[in-house]
Amino acid sequence: MEEETETVCRICGFDGQVVWEGGWPTECLCPCCGNESDIGDSSVTGVRIYRGYWVANGAPWHDGLEERRQRADGWDLLQQMTNIPPQWR
């Protein structure tokens, strides 16, 4: 488990970049929810709190030109959230 490379955001389930590697956070920003691996997602409690606020605010995509381009038409948050590993739900 600790040695796994994670490419799925623990907060929102966005898949596409390495967020945790070998048990360490890569400190990259999720283009979807804007979470930086390390700060908010090192505990399941933190993950749930961040996700709760993010969804309650309308689940806005991280504000940035490059990130916006990654948002696909017909994006389905609930579908994406099924990517979240069970231990982070």
Ligand SMILES: [Zn+2]
């Ligand atoms: Zn995310």
